[in-house]
Amino acid sequence: xxxxxxxxxxxxxxxxxxxxxxxxxxxxxxxxxxxxxxxxxxxxxxxxxxxxxxxxxxxxxxxxxxxxxxxxxxxxxxxxxxxxxxxxxxxxxxxxxxxxxxxxxxxxxxxxxxxxxxxxxxxxxxxxxxxxxxxxxxxxxxxxxxxxxxxxxxxxxxxxxxxxxxxxxxxxxxxxxxxxxxxxxxxxxxxxxxxxxxxxxxxxxxxxxxxxxxxxxxxxxxxxxxxxxxxxxxxxxxxxxxxxxxxxxxxxxxxxxxxxxxxxxxxxxxxxxxxxxxxxxxxxxxxxxxxx
Amino acid sequence: xxxxxxxxxxxxxxxxxxxxxxxxxxxxxxxxxxxxxxxxxxxxxxxxxxxxxxxxxxxxxxxxxxxxxxxxxxxxxxxxxxxxxxxxxxxxxxxxxxxxxxxxxxxxxxxxxxxxxxxxxxxxxxxxxxxxxxxxxxxxxxxxxxxxxxxxxxxxxxxxxxxxxxx
Numbered sequence: 001x002x003x004x005x006x007x008x009x010x011x012x013x014x015x016x017x018x019x020x021x022x023x024x025x026x027x028x029x030x031x032x033x034x035x036x037x038x039x040x041x042x043x044x045x046x047x048x049x050x051x052x053x054x055x056x057x058x059x060x061x062x063x064x065x066x067x068x069x070x071x072x073x074x075x076x077x078x079x080x081x082x083x084x085x086x087x088x089x090x091x092x093x094x095x096x097x098x099x100x101x102x103x104x105x106x107x108x109x110x111x112x113x114x115x116x117x118x119x120x121x122x123x124x125x126x127x128x129x130x131x132x133x134x135x136x137x138x139x140x141x142x143x144x145x146x147x148x149x150x151x152x153x154x155x156x157x158x159x160x161x162x163x164x165x166x167x168x169x170x171x172x173x174x175x176x177x178x179x180x181x182x183x184x185x186x187x188x189x190x191x192x193x194x195x196x197x198x199x200x201x202x203x204x205x206x207x208x209x210x211x212x213x214x215x216x217x218x219x220x221x222x223x224x225x226x227x228x229x230x231x232x233x234x235x236x237x238x239x240x241x242x243x244x245x246x247x248x249x250x251x252x253x254x255x256x257x258x259x260x261x262x263x264x265x266x267x268x269x270x271x272x273x274x275x276x277x278x279x280x281x282x283x284x285x286x287x288x289x290x291x292x
Numbered sequence: 293x294x295x296x297x298x299x300x301x302x303x304x305x306x307x308x309x310x311x312x313x314x315x316x317x318x319x320x321x322x323x324x325x326x327x328x329x330x331x332x333x334x335x336x337x338x339x340x341x342x343x344x345x346x347x348x349x350x351x352x353x354x355x356x357x358x359x360x361x362x363x364x365x366x367x368x369x370x371x372x373x374x375x376x377x378x379x380x381x382x383x384x385x386x387x388x389x390x391x392x393x394x395x396x397x398x399x400x401x402x403x404x405x406x407x408x409x410x411x412x413x414x415x416x417x418x419x420x421x422x423x424x425x426x427x428x429x430x431x432x433x434x435x436x437x438x439x440x441x442x443x444x445x446x447x448x449x450x451x452x453x454x455x456x457x458x459x
Contacts, residue, residue, distance in 0.1 A: 005378075005382050009341075010382075012342075013340075013341035013345065013375060014375070016341070016342060016345050016346075017341070017345050017371055017372065017375035020345050020346070020348070020367065021372060023349070023367075024352070024364040024365070024367040024371065027363055028363070028365060032360070035361065035363040035364075038360075038363060039357045039358075039363055042353060042354060043357050046354060046357075047308075047357070116312065117358040118316050118319075119426075120322065121407075121411055122359070124358045124359065126358070151360070158358065165411070186411075186422055187418060187421030187422050189322055250316060
């Protein structure tokens with residue numbers, strides 16, 4: 001049966017809702033630093049039992065240190081092999097020609113994903129690490145770019161992945177050197193897009209997409225994904241390039257966090273530092289240029 | 293009252309754990325049932341608007357911990373959900389399970405629409421695409437999955453008015 005509340009009860013519940021709604025909106029309007037502080041306080045207090053269950057304490061970290069070190073060595077080897085294969089012949093010569101200094105080695109911190117939150121506002125990974133991590137740095141896996149660190153607490157780090165609506169990555173096509181901004185759109189959650197791109201933008205199916213090094217977060221040359229297609233907006237004559245990420249969504253377990261700010265770059269030198277990255281496109285019969 | 297508070301805390305923990313552990317595993321094309329909204333709905337039916345609205349506010353803050361840029365948005369959506377549920381329960385007989393499941397779908401859709409509206413930056417085209425791709429499927433999935441789930445967990449929340457109706 002439907003219950004009938006008195007007018008006074010209805011009014012009081014309306015006032016309570018109004019107060020809560022105004023409080024929520026006021027919280028939304030506060031600076032992001034304050035919201036992060038509130039979020040961090042809630043995480044530390046309310047989620048304490050969850051942290052203990054998931055083993056975010058220092059003891060559990062020590063027990064996993066050996067695995068992390070092995071994974072770190074493996075990834076370093078893969079990165080080194082990739083670099084040797086792809087850069088020894090062409091990029092070093094190009095660098096000498098343009099007078100560029102060799103890029104500094106990245107210092108990586110191993111991390112292990114212990115939690116994942118994913119809904120349509122974006123994917124966030126919770127990872128434990130060995131220390132020396134700061135917010136606003138790249139997170140990479142052997143396959144390619146994973147995302148960026150956004151918040152660091154003792155032994156823990158929050159990572160917004162490529163599938164997060166707040167993340168935008170300055171990228172470059174490894175073959176044509178076309179530059180653009182890669183984003184995830186929750187309205188089209190299966191793919192990442194470079195949007196908008198002028199209609200004459202030179203992208204081909206299979207082109208590796210790398211970080212350009214522009215900006216202060218992502219070092220240059222990290223494989224982000226490969227071009228899989230494009231859509232043309234007939235009204236604006238602008239293209240939207242669809243990119244399949246190199247890492248699989250939801251599959252990342254071990255990853256590495258870049259420790260230092262990437263060196264300044266003009267985007268003119270590129271050294272892919274992930275498995276399968278190549279500065280030249282893979283052989284595609286006919287080399288189809290995207291023309292939707 | 294003490295027993296109710298214990299149940300409340302346990303259920304809150306279960307919902308937060310569900311979002312992290314089980315939610316992504318049972319997601320269909322990325323869409324997972326919104327247990328938090330369903331919990332606020334049930335709490336409102338069981339204990340009235342005051343518990344529902346405050347519960348929505350608190351639970352909303354907790355689930356937004358890993359999205360600090362949207363901190364407060366789920367609170368806004370869920371306390372609104374609780375208020376609308378309380379008003380609707382005055383006019384509609386939610387003792388009927390099918391009607392209650394339908395009402396759950398509607399109020400979850402309302403809450404998801406509020407979130408979609410805010411996160412789309414009030415751009416109609418973006419809002420519509422998010423609403424079709426995420427909000428509507430989430431509401432439908434919740435309206436189907438939650439009644440099945442609570443049929444298995446009957447009595448944990450003490451929501452007898454709804455759960456025991458028709459049985």
